[in-house]
Amino acid sequence: MSEKIRGLLDRIRAFMESDVYTLEQETSPKSFFSILPELEQKRMKVKEMGLWTPQVPEAWGGLGLSLAEFGQISEVLGRSPYGLFIFNCNAPDAGNIEVLISQGTEEQQERFLRPLLAGAIRSCFSMTEPEHAGSNPVEMSTTAVEVGDEYMINGHKWFTTAADGAAFAIVMAVTDPLAESPYARASQIIVPTDTPGFQRVRNISVMGEEGEGWMSHGEIVYENCRVPKSNLLGDQGAGFAVAQERLATGRIHHCMRWIGICERAFEMMCERAVTRRIGSAAPLATKQTIQNWIAESRADIDAS
Numbered sequence: 207m208s209e210k211i212r213g214l215l216d217r218i219r220a221f222m223e224s225d226v227y228t229l230e231q232e233t234s235p236k237s238f239f240s241i242l243p244e245l246e247q248k249r250m251k252v253k254e255m256g257l258w259t260p261q262v263p264e265a266w267g268g269l270g271l272s273l274a275e276f277g278q279i280s281e282v283l284g285r286s287p288y289g290l291f292i293f294n295c296n297a298p299d300a301g302n303i304e305v306l307i308s309q310g311t312e313e314q315q316e317r318f319l320r321p322l323l324a325g326a327i328r329s330c331f332s333m334t335e336p337e338h339a340g341s342n343p344v345e346m347s348t349t350a351v352e353v354g355d356e357y358m359i360n361g362h363k364w365f366t367t368a369a370d371g372a373a374f375a376i377v378m379a380v381t382d383p384l385a386e387s388p389y390a391r392a393s394q395i396i397v398p399t400d401t402p403g404f405q406r407v408r409n410i411s412v413m414g415e416e417g418e419g420w421m422s423h424g425e426i427v428y429e430n431c432r433v434p435k436s437n438l439l440g441d442q443g444a445g446f447a448v449a450q451e452r453l454a455t456g457r458i459h460h461c462m463r464w465i466g467i468c469e470r471a472f473e474m475m476c477e478r479a480v481t482r483r484i485g486s487a488a489p490l491a492t493k494q495t496i497q498n499w500i501a502e503s504r505a506d507i508d509a510s
């Protein structure tokens with residue numbers, strides 16, 4: 207690990223202790239929108255510390271971290287559900303930022319990327335459909351038909367994370383149904399969420415919690431939703447390749463932040479096991495079943 211990353215991790219760990227876990231304790235029962243003012247204050251602080259949007263190249267105002275370096279940072283930020291949001295490197299905005307940097311036109315970067323980088327707006331990514339297995343996104347019913355200078359989008363999506371309150375969606379839709387390769391049929395198109403025909407039906411309950419705002423997963427219907435052709439992101443028919451570009455790196459960040467929250471849960475479990483005294487005044491940690499659970503959890507985390 208480089209000196210640069212070691213120093214960064216120390217600063218981020220200290221900030222998580224001083225600002226993020228405490229915020230979590232004060233606000234966790236509240237909903238996303240009610241805690242947003244406090245989250246915004248923390249985001250300002252991160253900007254002042256020069257740690258904002260660390261994953262993007264320096265030319266775009268970030269720290270220019272490599273994928274492996276950002277993975278290490280994600281592990282620490284992932285220790286709290288708020289960590290990545292406070293540093294503006296949360297899904298799905300981080301993936302949308304990545305794709306807008308690599309594929310966006312100057313006009314798209316000015317209108318959609320810059321406010322995302324500034325943390326002034328949020329965005330979402332609309333690929334998965336209820337009618338098809340999300341594991342295989344070459345199967346897709348949503349269409350974007352060319353009508354004059356516009357695409358007209360019709361389709362049904364779900365698990366569109368953070369659609370609630372997002373300013374725009376990057377939508378994957380079939381533009382070239384007759385292309386020989388199934389990987390060349392879909393395109394990515396930017397759809398502002400105030401476009402007529404964009405309907406957020408509901409936030410889907412995940413493990414019993416619908417959530418709201420950034421902490422939600424929307425079901426969306428696109429009905430005769432028309433956007434200019436200039437909203438095409440990347441080449442027409444290249445939607446699958448563009449999706450892989452963001453999902454491949456995203457898998458690394460997602461896994462690393464899951465390891466982060468697992469480590470934190472593990473630490474809390476151990477703390478509880480040695481401090482909770484049972485009838486005989488011996489702590490829980492003296493019981494074999496508890497020891498087994500701890501050992502198995504440690505092995506599971508290490509294996510990941």
Ligand SMILES: Cc1cc2nc3c(=O)[nH]c(=O)nc-3n(C[C@H](O)[C@H](O)[C@H](O)COP(=O)(O)OP(=O)(O)OC[C@H]3O[C@@H](n4cnc5c(N)ncnc54)[C@H](O)[C@@H]3O)c2cc1C
Pocket residue numbers: 298330331332333334338339340341342364365366367368412423
């Ligand atoms: C919290 C959350 C957030 C999400 N956010 C977004 C988002 O922002 N945007 C978006 O577009 N989507 C999002 N998704 C959707 C996600 O991409 C899909 O859930 C995922 O691709 C899996 O698709 P599926 O749920 O349709 O499961 P399916 O594809 O139906 O899979 C069902 C089961 O079958 C298994 N399976 C599938 N194919 C095979 C195979 N060939 N061989 C063996 N087993 C197989 C899978 O592993 C799984 O266990 C999100 C999902 C979740 C849970």
